[in-house]
Amino acid sequence: MKVVLDSPLDMHLHLRDGDMLKNVVKYSAECFAGAIIMPNLTPPLTTIKEIKAYKKRILDFAGGLEFEPYMTLFFKDSYDYDFLKEAKSFVKAVKLYPSGITTNSEGGVKNFDMDKLRGVFEAMSELGLVLSVHGETDGFVLDREKEFVDIYENIATSFKDLKIVMEHITDRRSAVLLEKYDNIYATVTLHHLLYTVNDLLGGSLKPHLFCKPIVKTPEDKDVLRELALEAHPKVMFGSDSAPHPKEKKECNGVAAGIFSAPVVLPALCELFEKYGKLDNLQKFVSDNAKKIYDIQPPKKEVVLEKDEFLVPNICGNVVPLCAGEKLLWRCSVGSG
Amino acid sequence: MKVVLDSPLDMHLHLRDGDMLKNVVKYSAECFAGAIIMPNLTPPLTTIKEIKAYKKRILDFAGGLEFEPYMTLFFKDSYDYDFLKEAKSFVKAVKLYPSGITTNSEGGVKNFDMDKLRGVFEAMSELGLVLSVHGETDGFVLDREKEFVDIYENIATSFKDLKIVMEHITDRRSAVLLEKYDNIYATVTLHHLLYTVNDLLGGSLKPHLFCKPIVKTPEDKDVLRELALEAHPKVMFGSDSAPHPKEKKECNGVAAGIFSAPVVLPALCELFEKYGKLDNLQKFVSDNAKKIYDIQPPKKEVVLEKDEFLVPNICGNVVPLCAGEKLLWRCSVGSG
Numbered sequence: 001m002k003v004v005l006d007s008p009l010d011m012h013l014h015l016r017d018g019d020m021l022k023n024v025v026k027y028s029a030e031c032f033a034g035a036i037i038m039p040n041l042t043p044p045l046t047t048i049k050e051i052k053a054y055k056k057r058i059l060d061f062a063g064g065l066e067f068e069p070y071m072t073l074f075f076k077d078s079y080d081y082d083f084l085k086e087a088k089s090f091v092k093a094v095k096l097y098p099s100g101i102t103t104n105s106e107g108g109v110k111n112f113d114m115d116k117l118r119g120v121f122e123a124m125s126e127l128g129l130v131l132s133v134h135g136e137t138d139g140f141v142l143d144r145e146k147e148f149v150d151i152y153e154n155i156a157t158s159f160k161d162l163k164i165v166m167e168h169i170t171d172r173r174s175a176v177l178l179e180k181y182d183n184i185y186a187t188v189t190l191h192h193l194l195y196t197v198n199d200l201l202g203g204s205l206k207p208h209l210f211c212k213p214i215v216k217t218p219e220d221k222d223v224l225r226e227l228a229l230e231a232h233p234k235v236m237f238g239s240d241s242a243p244h245p246k247e248k249k250e251c252n253g254v255a256a257g258i259f260s261a262p263v264v265l266p267a268l269c270e271l272f273e274k275y276g277k278l279d280n281l282q283k284f285v286s287d288n289a290k291k292i293y294d295i296q297p298p299k300k301e302v303v304l305e306k307d308e309f310l311v312p313n314i315c316g317n318v319v320p321l322c323a324g325e326k327l328l329w330r331c332s333v334g335s336g
Numbered sequence: 337m338k339v340v341l342d343s344p345l346d347m348h349l350h351l352r353d354g355d356m357l358k359n360v361v362k363y364s365a366e367c368f369a370g371a372i373i374m375p376n377l378t379p380p381l382t383t384i385k386e387i388k389a390y391k392k393r394i395l396d397f398a399g400g401l402e403f404e405p406y407m408t409l410f411f412k413d414s415y416d417y418d419f420l421k422e423a424k425s426f427v428k429a430v431k432l433y434p435s436g437i438t439t440n441s442e443g444g445v446k447n448f449d450m451d452k453l454r455g456v457f458e459a460m461s462e463l464g465l466v467l468s469v470h471g472e473t474d475g476f477v478l479d480r481e482k483e484f485v486d487i488y489e490n491i492a493t494s495f496k497d498l499k500i501v502m503e504h505i506t507d508r509r510s511a512v513l514l515e516k517y518d519n520i521y522a523t524v525t526l527h528h529l530l531y532t533v534n535d536l537l538g539g540s541l542k543p544h545l546f547c548k549p550i551v552k553t554p555e556d557k558d559v560l561r562e563l564a565l566e567a568h569p570k571v572m573f574g575s576d577s578a579p580h581p582k583e584k585k586e587c588n589g590v591a592a593g594i595f596s597a598p599v600v601l602p603a604l605c606e607l608f609e610k611y612g613k614l615d616n617l618q619k620f621v622s623d624n625a626k627k628i629y630d631i632q633p634p635k636k637e638v639v640l641e642k643d644e645f646l647v648p649n650i651c652g653n654v655v656p657l658c659a660g661e662k663l664l665w666r667c668s669v670g671s672g
Contacts, residue, residue, distance in 0.1 A: 140554060141538040142478075200537075202477040205546040205590035214537060218476060250587050252655070254541035319588070 001306040003269055003278060003329075007033035007297045008285040010264070012132075012167055012187045012238025014038045014103075014257070015058060015069075023316035024243050025061045027261035031331045033286075033300040034068035036132070036238065036293075039095055040104040044074035051090050066298045072132060075109065077116055081123040092293055093130035093165070094120075098148075101136050102212040102256055103242065108134075112151050114158050125161040130293060132165045135174065136213055142197075145171040145213050156181040163292070168192065168240045170213045172223040178234050185292050187238030188228050190264050191321060193271060196221050207249045208319050211242065212256040229275050231283035236292060239264045243318040250319075260321040263311055267322065269304045269329040303332045337642040339605055339614060339665075343369035343633045344621040346600070348468075348503055348523045348574025350374045350439075350593070351394060351405075359652035360579050361397045363597035367667045369622075369636040370404035372468070372574065372629075375431055376440040380410035387426050402634045408468060411445065413452055417459040428629055429466035429501070430456075434484075437472050438548040438592055439578065444470075448487050450494050461497040466629060468501045471510065472549055478533075481507040481549050492517040499628070504528065504576045506549045508559040514570050521628050523574030524564050526600045527657060529607060532557050543585045544655050547578065548592040565611050567619035572628060575600045579654040586655075596657040599647055603658065605640045605665040639668045 013028055013035040015021050028035055039045035045054060051071045058069045073087055075096035097108030124131055135152055136144035156164055166186040169175055177184045195215045200206055227235045242257030249255060272281045309330035311322045349364055349371040351357050364371055375381035381390060387407045394405045409423055411432035433444030460467055471488055472480035492500055502522040505511055513520045531551045536542055563571045578593030585591060608617045645666035647658045
C-alpha cells in the first residue's frame with residue numbers, strides 16, 4: 001500500500017544553523033516540498049541581509065534537494081512600513097515571540113499594548129504578511145496558551161485584515177478561536193497529536209518529549225486530533241521540529257524542543273490510517289497551507305509506503321522522536 | 337538566631353540499600369531522631385527476617401548516630417493475623433502501593449476490592465498498625481491522587497479503627513479528607529511545599545524535581561503550605577527523600593525521586609520563618625507525628641542556626657535538592 005502526497009509542507013520548522021543545520025536539513029528537505037523556517041537563531045533574524053544569507057545556507061546544505069525554505073522575520077515592534085515592504089519579497093511571515101517564552105526568544109515582545117504594536121500590524125495587514133505567533137504567557141505552564149487567548153482575540157478584532165496563525169496549538173481553549181475569528185488560523189504538530197503530559201512524565205520522565213508549549217491533557221489531544229484528522233481548512237501541519245544535541249536533552253536543565261523531522265510523515269500516515277482518514281492527509285499537510293499562505297510550492301511527489309521503518313536511535317548528535325521504535329510507514333521520494 | 341528542635345522526625349524516608357544506603361543514611365541520621373523507613377527495596381520487604389536485617393544495616397551505616405529507624409512492611413493482601421501480630425514488634429506501619437505506581441512498586445495492590453483487603457485491614461486495626469498509602473491511580477498524572485480519593489474514603493469508612501496516612505499528599509482535593517474522616521492523616525514533603533509544575537518544566541526541564549506524585553499547581557501548593565505552616569494536628573512532615581544516582585536522573589527515562597535529606601530542616605526553617613510560623617515547626621516535624629504514631633523517639637536536640645548554607649552540588653553520586661544553592665539556615669546537632 002502506498003500514499004502519494006503532492007508537495008507536502010511543514011509550516012513550522014526549526015533548522016538551527018551551522019553544523020546542526022547541516023545535520024538536520026536533509027530530513028525535512030527530502031520529504032517536504034517546502035517549509036516555514038523559524039527565525040529564532042542566535043541572534044534572531046531581523047534583517048533582510050541575514051535572512052537571505054540564512055536561506056542560502058539552508059539551500060547549500062540541502063544539497064540540491066527540491067525544497068523551498070519560506071523564510072520568516074523575528075517580530076520587532078520597531079519595524080516600519082518601508083522595511084516590511086522590502087522584506088515582503090523575502091519572507092512569508094513575521095514570527096512573534098513573547099519575550100523569554102522558549103528557545104532564543106529573549107528579544108521578543110514584552111508588552112502587548114496594541115498601540116505599541118499597531119504600526120507593524122497595520123503594515124503587515126496591508127502587505128499581506130502573515131503574523132505567526134507563539135501564543136503563551138509566562139503563567140502556570142498548563143494554562144499559558146489559554147491565558148494568551150485574550151491577546152489573540154485583541155489582535156484579531158483590532159486588525160481584521162491581519163492573518164494570524166496560532167502556532168503549534170495545544171489547548172482546546174485556544175482551538176475555539178478558529179471558529180470565532182475569520183482571521184485566525186493554526187498549525188498543529190505531530191507530537192501534540194500523539195502525546196500528553198502522561199507520556200512526558202506519567203512513567204519515567206522523558207526529556208525527548210519536552211517541548212514548549214508542553215504536551216497537554218487527553219482532552220486537548222482529542223480536540224487537536226479532530227482538527228487534524230478532519231483536515232479543518234484553517235489548520236495546517238507544522239512539525240515544530242526543534243533539534244537539540246543529545247547532551248542538552250539528557251542533563252540537568254533540559255532544553256525544550258522535539259526533533260520530529262525524521263518521522264513526521266510516516267507517523268502522520270500511521271495516525272490518519274488508524275482513524276480511517278488517510279484521504280484527509282493531503283489537505284492537512286499541504287492543500288490547506290497553500291490556500292492560507294497563498295503559496296505555490298515546488299511540485300514534488302512524496303511516496304509513503306506501508307513498510308516497517310525502524311527509527312534510528314540517533315541522527316548525528318540528535319535523538320529523534322520515536323527513537324528506536326518501529327513505525328508502520330516509511331518515506332520514499334519521487335519527483336514531480 | 338537559633339531554632340532548637342526536639343527529636344525531629346522524618347515520617348517518610350527512602351534509604352535504599354547497599355552503597356546507596358551507606359552514602360545517604362548520615363544525612364537523615366545526623367539531623368533527625370528517627371524516621372519511618374520505606375520498604376520498597378528490590379525485592380520489597382515482606383518478612384520479619386528481612387526487616388530486622390535491613391534495620392541492622394541502617395544502624396550499622398549510621399555509625400552510632402542517635403537515630404531510630406521505624407520500619408515498615410510492604411503491603412500484601414496475603415498477610416494473616418498471626419504474621420502481622422508478630423510483625424507488630426518490628427514495624428510501625430504497613431505501606432500500601434498500588435502496583436506499578438512508583439519505584440519498586442510492581443508487587444503492590446492491583447485490586448482495591450475491600451473484601452479482598454478486609455482480612456489485613458481488620459488485623460491491622462486490631463493490632464494498631466498504621467496503614468501508610470501511596471494514593472495514586474494510573475490515570476492522568478495530574479489527577480491521579482484526586483482519583484484515589486474514592487479508595488481512601490472507602491477504606492476510611494469501612495475500617496473506622498484503621499489509622500490511614502495519605503503519604504506525601506500533593507492535591508487540594510485529597511487534603512479535604514483530613515477534615516472529613518477522623519482516621520485519615522497525612523504526610524507532606526518539603527518539595528511539594530516549595531515547587532509546582534512550573535518549577536519542574538515551566539523553564540528548562542528540571543529532572544531533579546521529578547518525583548511521584550509529581551509537583552502540582554500553585555493552588556495545591558498553597559493548601560499544603562497552610563496545613564504545614566499551621567501545623568495541622570493530623571499532618572506530619574515526611575520528606576519522601578528518595579535518592580537515585582545522578583546517571584539515573586540526567587538521562588533518557590529519568591527515575592522518579594528527589595533527594596532532599598541534606599536540606600530538609602534548613603529549608604523548612606527558611607519557609608516557616610518567611611511566613612512567621614517558626615513556632616509551629618516543632619509540631620510539624622515531631623510532635624504531631626509522636627501523637628499520631630504513638631512513638632517516643634530518642635531524645636535529640638537538633639540546632640538550626642541562621643547562617644548561610646551552601647548546598648553541595650553532589651553527595652557521593654546523588655544530586656541533592658537545591659544543589660549549589662545558598663540556604664539561610666544550617667543544621668548543627670546537639671545531644672539530648
